[in-house]
Amino acid sequence: MLHSGRTWGVSPCLNNDELARKLSDHTWTLCVAFETTRGTIWANDSTGPDGAQEFGVIRRMGDHWRQVETVTVGWCQPDRLRTIIDEADAGEFDHGHDFGPVSSDRLERQHETCPHCA
Numbered sequence: 001m002l003h004s005g006r007t008w009g010v011s012p013c014l015n016n017d018e019l020a021r022k023l024s025d026h027t028w029t030l031c032v033a034f035e036t037t038r039g040t041i042w043a044n045d046s047t048g049p050d051g052a053q054e055f056g057v058i059r060r061m062g063d064h065w066r067q068v069e070t071v072t073v074g075w076c077q078p079d080r081l082r083t084i085i086d087e088a089d090a091g092e093f094d095h096g097h098d099f100g101p102v103s104s105d106r107l108e109r110q111h112e113t114c115p116h117c118a
């Protein structure tokens with residue numbers, strides 16, 4: 001389940017290889033999220049900058065968003081992560097786990113500075 005109370009600034013990422021590198025190579029601020037060209041949102045669900053980075057996988061289901069998977073990206077090689085990103089885009093996680101709904105209010109296209117990125 002994604003951290004309650006957290007909102008994310010969602011940026012498009014147009015290339016899944018680039019996204020795999022970004023997720024596996026960097027420690028991101030906790031309010032960072034990326035959206036693939038096929039509409040999957042990867043939102044930082046880590047508890048802090050220390051330890052392995054975790055991202056929640058958020059997919060649009062009809063008129064709302066749901067978290068369908070959580071991935072410890074810090075433990076993944078970019079090649080493996082690229083495969084997982086493609087699987088998420090293909091909807092392969094849509095009917096597996098259901099971590100619950102995510103309000104669209106928490107997925108901000110225009111992100112104001114919050115305590116995580118201040």
Ligand SMILES: [Zn+2]
Nearest residue numbers: 031114116117
């Ligand atoms: Zn922020």
